[in-house]
Amino acid sequence: MAGEAVAHKVLEDEHTVAFLDHTPLFAGHTLVVPRHHVVTLDELALESISPLMATVQRLVAVMPEALGCQGTFVANNNVVSQSVPHLHVHVVPRTRGDGLRGFFWPRHPYAPGEAEAAAARLRAALNGRAGGT
Numbered sequence: 001m002a003g004e005a006v007a008h009k010v011l012e013d014e015h016t017v018a019f020l021d022h023t024p025l026f027a028g029h030t031l032v033v034p035r036h037h038v039v040t041l042d043e044l045a046l047e048s049i050s051p052l053m054a055t056v057q058r059l060v061a062v063m064p065e066a067l068g069c070q071g072t073f074v075a076n077n078n079v080v081s082q083s084v085p086h087l088h089v090h091v092v093p094r095t096r097g098d099g100l101r102g103f104f105w106p107r108h109p110y111a112p113g114e115a116e117a118a119a120a121r122l123r124a125a126l127n128g129r130a131g132g133t
Contacts, residue, residue: 007019007020007022008020010030010059011055011058011059013051013055014035015034015035015048015051015052015055016032016033016034016035016051016052016055017032017033018030018031018032018033018055018059019031019033021090024092025100026069026092028066028067028069029090029091029092029093030059030090030091030092031089031091032055032056032088032089032091033086033087033088033089034048034087037086038086038087039079039085039086039087040078040079040087041076041078042078043087044087052087052089053089056074056089056091059072059091060072060074060091063091064093067093068095069093069094069095070094070095070096071093071094072091072092072093072094073091073092073094073100074089074090074091074092075089075090076088076089076090
């Protein structure tokens with residue numbers, strides 16, 4: 001049930017709760033969750049995105065001074081690698097030389113024509129969905 005697990009809360013308001021990840025990449029690694037339960041970002045109501053990202057932005061702004069880091073990494077997993085079935089955004093303190101490389105996984109360059117084809121498929125899918133550009 002919501003609120004039953006032990007958590008080191010960092011911030012909470014009527015829309016969001018931010019708390020330390022129990023298995024952090026670095027000290028201060030924070031998870032930001034909407035109070036309303038959704039599993040993935042695409043399920044989050046449009047009017048709830050701004051409050052969620054406002055909390056993320058507040059954390060990004062204070063982490064360097066509060067934790068002595070040089071910047072942050074912000075990430076969200078949707079389904080794959082999502083170990084908890086509730087939308088959460090990671091805000092991770094970063095410092096040059098901290099050992100994280102890229103996005104935590106190997107990068108794969110595009111084969112000839114592959115980038116254009118992927119972009120075209122995404123544009124077509126977005127144009128078929130309400131609100132697409």
